[in-house]
Structure formats: structure tokens, C-alpha cells
Amino acid sequence: MKSAIDDGVWPRFSTEGPSALDELLGLLNQTKALSDYQLEQGQGAQLRALVEHSVEHSAYFHERMMAAGLTGAEMSSEEALSRLPVLTRHEMQSNEATMRCRWVPESHLPLSESGTSGSTGEPVVVVRTARNFPFSSAFTLREHRWQQRDAKGTLAVLRAHFPETAQILRNWGAPVGLLEKTGQAHTLRSNRPVGEQAD
Numbered sequence: 207m208k209s210a211i212d213d214g215v216w217p218r219f220s221t222e223g224p225s226a227l228d229e230l231l232g233l234l235n236q237t238k239a240l241s242d243y244q245l246e247q248g249q250g251a252q253l254r255a256l257v258e259h260s261v262e263h264s265a266y267f268h269e270r271m272m273a274a275g276l277t278g279a280e281m282s283s284e285e286a287l288s289r290l291p292v293l294t295r296h297e298m299q300s301n302e303a304t305m306r307c308r309w310v311p312e313s314h315l316p317l318s319e320s321g322t323s324g325s326t327g328e329p330v331v332v333v334r335t336a337r338n339f340p341f342s343s344a345f346t347l348r349e350h351r352w353q354q355r356d357a358k359g360t361l362a363v364l365r366a367h368f369p370e371t372a373q374i375l376r377n378w379g380a381p382v383g384l385l386e387k388t389g390q391a392h393t394l395r396s397n398r399p400v401g402e403q404a405d
Contacts, residue, residue: 215251215252215254215255216248216249216251216252217230217233217234217237217248219233219340226340227340227343227344227347227381227384227385228385230340230341230344231344231347231348234344234345234348235348246282249282250281250282250283251282253281253282254278254279254281254282257271257278257281258278258279259307260278260307261277261278263307263308263309263310264304264305264306264307264308265304265308266301266304266305267305270290270291270293271290274289274290274291275289276289276290295330298330298332299330302331306333310335313337314335314336314337315335315336316336317333317334317335317336318333318334319331319332319333319334320332320333320334343380343381343384344381346381346382347381347382347385350382356389357378357382357386357387357388357389358387358388358389359389360389360390360391360392361378361388361389361390361391361392362391362392362393362394363391363392363393363394364393364394364395364396364403365393365395365396366395366396366397367395368393368394368395368396369393369395370395370398372392372393372394372402373392373393373394374390374391374392375390375391375392375393376390377389377390377391378391379391
């Protein structure tokens, strides 16, 4: 079985080897110089491929598109996107089994689950493909660079899934630690009292 999203459409990059992250960061940096039209064309092509795959392999997404009177080929315009209803957390929770694609291209494997902390009282679990991780890492790195954070300094991170007690790690870990030497990282669960977080 062959899919339009098998190798990705835009931006097309290698997912193999240690240089893949640098390559993707370079491609993302190039998008700053693109016109709105060029961005829309690239994003539209990728969105069409993803939607066409999802319509074919996800029963829930197929029904959503039919109900909105849309086809995958149309899904590259702002007008078409506005006709697709917003997907709520409740809908995701209630339709998890039929929402997932029955088939995923081999180049996107392995799959892994990722969940939200449920800060609104509605935690959501989604399945991520292996192609998601380079993008997630590249976006994280780009955000660190935009904020001009000194990787040799100390990073403090609050997350809902961390242990109750503070942890001191030798470095920032992935993705920053994959490309440069970093300082320590301090982690703490986000539900701890504000005074403890400040300390």
C-alpha cells in the first residue's frame, strides 16, 4: 500500500542519521523568507496529503469530512478549513478508537502514545508517528533560539507528569543536548506550591 504522506510532502527532509535535525532546522529557517503565498502552497500540499490519507484510513475522519461536504483535494484553502468543525477534547476522548488510522506508512513507524496533563479536566491521549519527533524537536530548538536562551545556563522546567520532588539533571537532554553542550536542568511537578516552584 502506498500513501501520499509516505515520504512527506513539505518540507521534504531526511529522517535518517544525526544530521536530520540540523537539516530540518535549516528548512524551517528558510520558511522565514517565503511569501505568504509560498507558505500557503507548501502547507496546503502537505495538508491535502494528510487529509486524503486520513479520509481513507480513519472511519471517524471520513465521516467528519462527509458531514462537512468536503474532500481531501479541497483541504488547502482557508475557506475549506473554516467549513470543518473544530474538533473538541470531548470528541477526541469519545471517538478515540475510530479516529485512529487503520494503516500507517512503514516510514512513519514506530507509533507511540502521548497525552496531555488534562489541565482542563479532560486529558487527551493521541498516537504520534516517528515523523512527528523530528518536527517536535526542531520546533523546541527553534523556540529556545528565538528566546536566546543560553544552553550553557540552567533550565527550569515545570510539567504535570514530573515526580513530586524536584530533580536536578546533568543537562537539558534532547533535543538541545543532541546538538550542543548544556548546563543543568531542574524539573518539578507543576502542581507544587508556588513558593516551592520559585525556590
